[in-house]
Amino acid sequence: MRLLAGCLAAIFLLILICGCLQPSPQSVTVATPVPDATPVPTRDPAVPRQVDFAVTEAGPYLNITITGGADAADMVAMNIRITNQNSQNVQRTITSPVIGSPYIFTYRGVADASVVNIVGTFSDGFQQTVLMYYV
Structure with missing residues (x-):
């Protein structure tokens, strides 16, 4: 019995040593192809x-x-907001604005506008304040 226990211990020790001394198999890394991003041509928003x-x-x-103006022909709409001296706001959206065409706001009495703010929408969807005028 002692001999059997010694043999089993020797076999266990041999299996343990052989398993620990063998190098681990190298892992195979597969490179995943990444498609090239196609840049979308846009205008730099930092350029007003x-x-x-x-x-x-x-x-x-x-x-x-x-x-x-350099970009007047590209403007497809403009949102005009006039703040009067009594804090009343008058707002009008003009689609397809025309260069040289006057847009007239009529008041009862004397015009009392204090701030004119115009936000332009351009053909690429970009919006920007194109005029902030203090009367």
Whole structure:
């Protein structure tokens, strides 16, 4: 019995040593192909759009005219918000604005606008404040 226990201990020790001394199999790494990203041509949003305006007050009228600018032809809509001196807001959205065409706001009495804010929407969907005018 002692001999059998000694043999079993020797076999166990031999299996343990052989298993621990063998190098582990190398893992196979498979490179996953990554598709190239196709850049979408866009305009740099850090570069502001340029649209020129003329704003004049005459009696009961406030006249806003697009006078040009490098990006005026690309503007497809403009949202005009006029804040009056009594804090009343007048807002109008103009689709397909025309260069040189006057957009006239008529007041009862004297025009009392204090701030004119125009946000332009361009053909690529980009929106930007194109005019912040303090009357």
